[in-house]
Amino acid sequence: MPNPPHFENWTCPLPLRDYPTITLAHGGGGRLSAELIEHLFLPAFADTTLSRLTDAAVLPSPSGRLAFTTDSFVVRPLFFPGGSIGELAVNGTVNDLAMSGAEPMYLTAAFVLEEGFAITELAEVVRRMANAARAASVRIVAGDTKVIERSRGDGCYITTSGIGVVSDGVDVGPDHAQPGDVVILSGTIGDHGMAVMSVREGLEFETTIESDTAPLHDLVREILSVTRDIRCLRDPTRGGLAATLNEIANCSGVGIVIEEKAVPMNAAVRAACEMLGFDPLHVANEGKLVAVVPAKWAHAVLARIKAHPLGVQAAVIGRVSDQHPGLVAARTALGGTRVVSLPLGEQLPRIC
Amino acid sequence: MPNPPHFENWTCPLPLRDYPTITLAHGGGGRLSAELIEHLFLPAFADTTLSRLTDAAVLPSPSGRLAFTTDSFVVRPLFFPGGSIGELAVNGTVNDLAMSGAEPMYLTAAFVLEEGFAITELAEVVRRMANAARAASVRIVAGDTKVIERSRGDGCYITTSGIGVVSDGVDVGPDHAQPGDVVILSGTIGDHGMAVMSVREGLEFETTIESDTAPLHDLVREILSVTRDIRCLRDPTRGGLAATLNEIANCSGVGIVIEEKAVPMNAAVRAACEMLGFDPLHVANEGKLVAVVPAKWAHAVLARIKAHPLGVQAAVIGRVSDQHPGLVAARTALGGTRVVSLPLGEQLPRIC
Secondary structure (H helix, E strand, O other): OOOOOOHHHOOOOHHHHOOOEOOHHHHOOOHHHHHHHHHHHHHHHOOHHHHOOOOOEEEOOOOOEEEEEEEEEOOOOOEEOOEEHHHHHHHHHHHHHHOOOEEEEEEEEEEEEEOOOEHHHHHHHHHHHHHHHHHOOOEEEEEEEEEEOOOOOOOEEEEEEEEEEEOOOOOOOOOOOOOOOEEEEOOOOOHHHHHHHHHHOOOOOOOOOOOOOOOOHHHHHHHHHHOOOOOEEEOOOOOHHHHHHHHHHHHHOOEEEEEHHHOOOOHHHHHHHHHHOOOHHHOOOOOOOEEEEOHHHHHHHHHHHHOOHHHOOOEEEEEEEOOOOOOEEEEOOOOOEEEOOOOOOOOOOOOO | OOOOOOHHHOOOOHHHHOOOEOOHHHHOOOHHHHHHHHHHHHHHHOOHHHHOOOOOEEEOOOOOEEEEEEEEEOOOOOEEOOEEHHHHHHHHHHHHHHOOOEEEEEEEEEEEEEOOOEHHHHHHHHHHHHHHHHHOOOEEEEEEEEEEOOOOOOOEEEEEEEEEEEOOOOOOOOOOOOOOOEEEEOOOOOHHHHHHHHHHOOOOOOOOOOOOOOOOHHHHHHHHHHOOOOOEEEOOOOOHHHHHHHHHHHHHOOEEEEEHHHOOOOHHHHHHHHHHOOOHHHOOOOOOOEEEEOHHHHHHHHHHHHOOHHHOOOEEEEEEEOOOOOOEEEEOOOOOEEEOOOOOOOOOOOOO
C-alpha cells in the first residue's frame, strides 16, 4: 500500500478505533454495521441520498435512455502503482457506461470484506473510491457491506453498478462495425496488466510501470461531439485489445486487420511482456478505448482524441474488412500476417 | 443441494462438459469466459438486452423517480430449505426496491466464483435466479463474472443491483414515522434465519423450517393502492425485526412500542430459538415487511395485506410514540416492558 492511511486523518474515528480490523459483526446489520456505515462510508462518499440510508436510493429519472451496468472487482494486490481496487471499481463502471455512449450519473458500491481486514486499509480504499467518483462527477448513492469469515475471501471484493443516460441519436454497440470503418485506439496498451503483474511478482524495471486506470466518459463526450455516427466504443480490459477486437469482429460479423507496429506501447511494458512471455495484445488496460468509426470521420475523431489529455498517444491501428468475418488479423513488423486469437484462458488472473 | 441439476437438461451443454468445475480461465475474459456466458447465463436469463453483450444495458428510461439499490449475497450454505442464494439474490434486491415504494424493473447480477466450484451447482443457482426474476417480473439485463483462486472464496458470491420506478405521490422512508402511527408486520418472523441455521448446524426439528424468501413488490403495490400516505416500508432482514424498528425509531426520532405476543411466529421457529438461545426479534427474514402507517389507514391496510397470499398472518404489532425517542420497547407476555436493542454483533453470520 503506497500511502498507508492513519487513524488521525479520520472524519469521525471514535467508535472504529476499538476495532482495528473487520469482524463478522461489521456485516451483521447491528450496531457495528451501523458504525462502519456512519463513520467510514458516509463521511467518505458524502452523498445526501446515500446518507438517507433507505433500502434503495430514490433519484430523479433522467430523460433519454438509461444505461445500466455492473462489475465485480477482485484485483490482487489491492494497491499497485498508479491505482488501487478503489479507482478500478469506480472507473471500471464509469467506463462501462461511457462505452455505451452514456453520461455516467449514479453508482452503487457493494463490499464483501474478509474478517480481519484492516479498517485503515478499507478506509483508504473508500477514500480513493470517493476521489475517483468526484473526479468522474458521479454520485455513489447506495451501498452494502457483507463480511465473510477469515480465509473465505481476500481482504476486499467490491461490486459497483452504475446508471447513465444515453443521449438521443447515440447508438454504439459491438455489433455495429461495418467494412471500411477505421479502428482507433486511444493510447498505449498493457500498462494496467503489467503494473499489477510487476508488483505482484516483485519485478523491477528501470521505470515503474503504472496502471492507466482513468475515467473515459469525458473522452467519449469529445468523440460524440465530433459526430454521433460512431459504430463501437469498447475499453479493452480483461483479455486486452485482442479480446475487444475479437468481440467486435464476432458480434458485427466482420473481419478486422490491425498493423502491429501502429499499436502504441510504452517501452517498459514492451520489455516486461517480452521478458515474461506475454502477448501485449492480451494484457488488460483500464484507461484506454477502442473506437470504430466510419472512414469519413476518422481524421476528425482522431484529432479530437489526441487533443484530450487521455488520448495524446492515440493512433489509427487498423480497418474493418469484409474478408474473414469473425476473425482478427495483425500485420506484423516483419510484413507477415498472424491471427489475433481470443485467449482461451487466463494470462493474468485477478487483474481487475 | 436439494435438486442436483443434470448436464442433460442443459440448453447447450457442449463446451462446458469439458470443464465440470470453474477454472480461473472462466474469469479471464477469453474464450472460456465467453462460453460460460453464452451457454450458461444467456440461456437461463433469456433477455434480449443481456444477450447484446454490450458494456452496459441500454434501456428505455421510465418516467417518474428512479430507485437504485445494490446487495451482495454470501449466504452459507448456498442451498437451504425453502430457497438458495439464487432466490435471495433476486428477491433481496426486488424487496429493497419495493421498500422504497418502487416497482422493480431491471436487475444486474455479478458473480464472484471460486476456482473449483461445480458448474452444475452454478447452473442450478442461475436457474433459480431466472425463475425468481420471472416470478417477480423483473429483467436481468447485465452481468459480470470474476473467478478467484481456490480458498479465496466460498463457491459463489453474488451481487445484484436493481432499478425501479417510484410513482408520483409515493414517499416512504425510515425517517417518516410519526407519533400515533401504527406498526404492521406482514407475517411470522425468524423463518429465514432459523432455516439457514438449522441446515448449517444439522439440527432436526419435528417440522422442517423453511426460508420465507419471497418478492414483496406485489404486496407493496396492494398497500399503496389503499393509500399513498404510507410512512415507512422496511423488510426486516439482517438484524431482524429489532434492527428494522431501531432504524425507524432512530431515523424518525420517535419511540416505538410493540406487543411481544402480537408478533406472529411459527411454533418450530419459536422452539428453535429457545433451544439455541436466539432472540427471534434479531433473526433475519427474507419475505416479510414492516409498514408504518397513519392510524386512520391501519385497519384498511391490514385488511389488504391479510388478503394477499404473502400477508395472511399479518398483524398490528405496535405503535409509534413521542416517548423515549430513538428507543424501541416491547411489552412482554408477562406484562413487563423491555428495551429492544440493536444487536451489537452477529448472531448468525452469512445469513444472506
